[in-house]
Amino acid sequence: MTDHVSSAWTVTTRTRGTSVAIALIAVVIVAGFATPFFAPRAVIQDLFFILTMLVLAQCWNLLAGYAGLVSVGQQAFVGFGAYAMFAAVSLLGMDPLLAIVIGGLAALVLSVPTAFFVFRLQGAYFAIGTWVIAEVVRLSLAQWKALGGGTGTSLPSGATRDMPGVRLVADLLHVRGPQATDIVCYWLALVLAIVTIGLIYRLLRSKQGLGLAAVRDNREAARSLGVDPLWTKSFVYLVAALVTGLTGALIYVQKARISPDAAFSVPDWTAYVIFIVVIGGIGTIEGPIVGVIVFYILQNLLADYGSLYLLFLGLLGILIMLFAPRGLWGVFASRSGIQLFPIRRMLAARTDTKND
Amino acid sequence: MPILVLDQLSKSFGALKVADQISFALDEGEALGVIGPNGAGKSTLFNLITGNFRVDSGHIQFDGRDVTRQPPMARCLAGIGRTFQIPQPFEKLTVFENLLVAASFGSNRSEREVGDRCADILVETGLYPKANQLAGSLGLLQRKRLELARALATDPKLLLLDEIAGGLTEGECQELVETIRAIHRRGVSIIWVEHVLNALTSVVGRLVVLHFGRLIGIGDPATIMASREVREIYLGIEV
Numbered sequence: 037m038t039d040h041v042s043s044a045w046t047v048t049t050r051t052r053g054t055s056v057a058i059a060l061i062a063v064v065i066v067a068g069f070a071t072p073f074f075a076p077r078a079v080i081q082d083l084f085f086i087l088t089m090l091v092l093a094q095c096w097n098l099l100a101g102y103a104g105l106v107s108v109g110q111q112a113f114v115g116f117g118a119y120a121m122f123a124a125v126s127l128l129g130m131d132p133l134l135a136i137v138i139g140g141l142a143a144l145v146l147s148v149p150t151a152f153f154v155f156r157l158q159g160a161y162f163a164i165g166t167w168v169i170a171e172v173v174r175l176s177l178a179q180w181k182a183l184g185g186g187t188g189t190s191l192p193s194g195a196t197r198d199m200p201g202v203r204l205v206a207d208l209l210h211v212r213g214p215q216a217t218d219i220v221c222y223w224l225a226l227v228l229a230i231v232t233i234g235l236i237y238r239l240l241r242s243k244q245g246l247g248l249a250a251v252r253d254n255r256e257a258a259r260s261l262g263v264d265p266l267w268t269k270s271f272v273y274l275v276a277a278l279v280t281g282l283t284g285a286l287i288y289v290q291k292a293r294i295s296p297d298a299a300f301s302v303p304d305w306t307a308y309v310i311f312i313v314v315i316g317g318i319g320t321i322e323g324p325i326v327g328v329i330v331f332y333i334l335q336n337l338l339a340d341y342g343s344l345y346l347l348f349l350g351l352l353g354i355l356i357m358l359f360a361p362r363g364l365w366g367v368f369a370s371r372s373g374i375q376l377f378p379i380r381r382m383l384a385a386r387t388d389t390k391n392d
Numbered sequence: 393m394p395i396l397v398l399d400q401l402s403k404s405f406g407a408l409k410v411a412d413q414i415s416f417a418l419d420e421g422e423a424l425g426v427i428g429p430n431g432a433g434k435s436t437l438f439n440l441i442t443g444n445f446r447v448d449s450g451h452i453q454f455d456g457r458d459v460t461r462q463p464p465m466a467r468c469l470a471g472i473g474r475t476f477q478i479p480q481p482f483e484k485l486t487v488f489e490n491l492l493v494a495a496s497f498g499s500n501r502s503e504r505e506v507g508d509r510c511a512d513i514l515v516e517t518g519l520y521p522k523a524n525q526l527a528g529s530l531g532l533l534q535r536k537r538l539e540l541a542r543a544l545a546t547d548p549k550l551l552l553l554d555e556i557a558g559g560l561t562e563g564e565c566q567e568l569v570e571t572i573r574a575i576h577r578r579g580v581s582i583i584w585v586e587h588v589l590n591a592l593t594s595v596v597g598r599l600v601v602l603h604f605g606r607l608i609g610i611g612d613p614a615t616i617m618a619s620r621e622v623r624e625i626y627l628g629i630e631v
């Protein structure tokens with residue numbers, strides 16, 4: 037060995053199935069964009085629901101599963117984003133697409149002062165703090181008479197029909213206005229889901245992702261090794277608020293009707309979301325994807341049972357937490373070794389090292 | 393020139409004084425040993441130097457700057473690396489990833505830049521065969537090695553070692569001493585808390601003795617071990 041090789045090591049996150057996973061993801065994305073060309077309106081609406089719940093679940097998973105921030109107040113950002121969108125459209129006459137961005141930014145702005153408040157709290161107090169904030173925001177917005185106060189209001193008629201792209205979709209697919217609106221919303225939800233998952237995956241594979249995992253595993257050690265826990269947590273909290281706000285605004289563009297009780301609903305935007313993450317597998321990107329599919333199936337099977345259905349979801353969630361704490365995907369992944377979004381950095385000695 | 397200056401450090405937990413006006417200085421490139429019975433305040437002293445505990449009073453100067461009020465991550469970036477007496481691994485990360493965290497954050501570099509160095513440290517500390525295993529799956533001795541490896545990965549100017557030789561066989565202990573000597577030769581200043589005296593004295597040039605939070609002796613090992621006070625307090629309890 038006379039030559040000094042520049043690097044004798046390789047670091048990779050690729051696993052055996054990576055090429056297959058990439059192909060699979062590509063097929064799903066293409067199929068997702070193509071669906072409106074052949075599927076009926078009801079399917080598009082259901083897929084819109086699934087995708088928006090998936091984005092909310094990815095955000096909650098980022099908070100709880102990676103940053104250890106167990107929030108039960110994410111409905112604050114769903115509702116605030118939705119109301120900001122409504123205000124921009126109804127009061128300022130803004131285009132709904134642009135107003136969705138306003139909704140996301142409004143949620144981001146709201147998250148800054150709330151971060152100052154809740155980050156002073158630990159564990160269960162943090163969770164309660166997030167809920168209190170959501171209630172305060174809900175009660176405040178219920179006072180806003182211009183947006184219907186406690187009973188709520190609807191988007192001005194025609195607002196969503198005039199959105200960019202809606203007319204084009206209507207002409208192209210030979211569908212009527214409302215259905216075209218649903219299709220545009222669906223495509224937006226699909227883009228939002230892809231971008232969200234893509235960004236989270238990038239974050240987890242970055243240095244900041246390692247820092248998050250370190251803080252989650254052992255805060256004191258992480259601090260001693262140069263990681264700033266407050267910075268990593270704040271960053272995740274703000275990003276989750278932004279994306280949750282965008283999602284809330286998008287959901288209410290499609291619904292076109294809002295009320296404080298619906299927009300700040302604890303079951304809809306937090307309990308279901310937690311269920312999705314827990315049942316699918318917390319702390320993985322795949323978990324919420326599996327979870328949202330299971331949740332959708334259960335909801336369709338059991339929708340007629342009213343409150344019994346909620347009871348059943350709760351029980352199932354608890355059983356999973358007790359007997360399979362890593363969720364359905366966790367069980368599957370540990371049995372099969374398959375990962376769709378690998379993040380482990382594997383070290384190997386370079387085999388092509390030249391030694392003469 | 394001193395790299396570390398401790399000036400009248402004091403710390404109490406309630407009525408218990410665990411650091412009582414401790415002052416000493418460590419020269420750049422020096423290796424210093426710390427001994428004292430269990431509960432004497434050795435680990436506490438480390439926690440004060442690293443910022444994991446806040447001092448009640450006194451000042452800490454490192455590398456020419458007052459770091460008394462700085463949080464642990466800033467002190468790590470300034471060049472203070474430490475091991476924990478009770479290992480604190482990131483259990484759900486692999487051994488290699490544990491080092492990546494320490495190297496990239498602790499020396500403020502990108503992951504790409506530090507990969508090779510982490511791999512080399514794994515080889516040096518004998519952890520390379522475990523590189524891709526979860527740190528949570530390691531036994532106690534390997535966890536202690538990981539503590540050392542992780543501290544090294546931060547590229548420290550001053551390395552604080554807290555009882556990393558306990559429980560090793562004669563041969564393993566000899567290996568560890570060689571590793572620490574090699575680190576010292578590279579110019580890293582070291583403070584080493586250890587009960588295994590012959591291992592300690594084969595590396596360090598001076599010893600500090602702590603007893604109930606007070607510094608009761610400092611100097612070259614032979615003189616310290618010969619002093620009556622130290623023999624009564626320290627050896628009387630330990631042997």
Ligand SMILES: Nc1ncnc2c1ncn2[C@@H]1O[C@H](COP(=O)(O)OP(=O)(O)O)[C@@H](O)[C@H]1O
Pocket residue numbers: 405408410428429430431432433434435436437
């Ligand atoms: N976080 C803490 N809170 C309260 N007491 C502590 C804490 N850490 C250490 N102590 C006490 O301080 C004393 C010194 O502990 P320590 O520094 O760990 O001793 P040593 O490392 O010399 O064995 C012990 O009596 C211990 O119980």
Ligand SMILES: [Mg+2]
Pocket residue numbers: 434435436477554
């Ligand atoms: Mg100790």
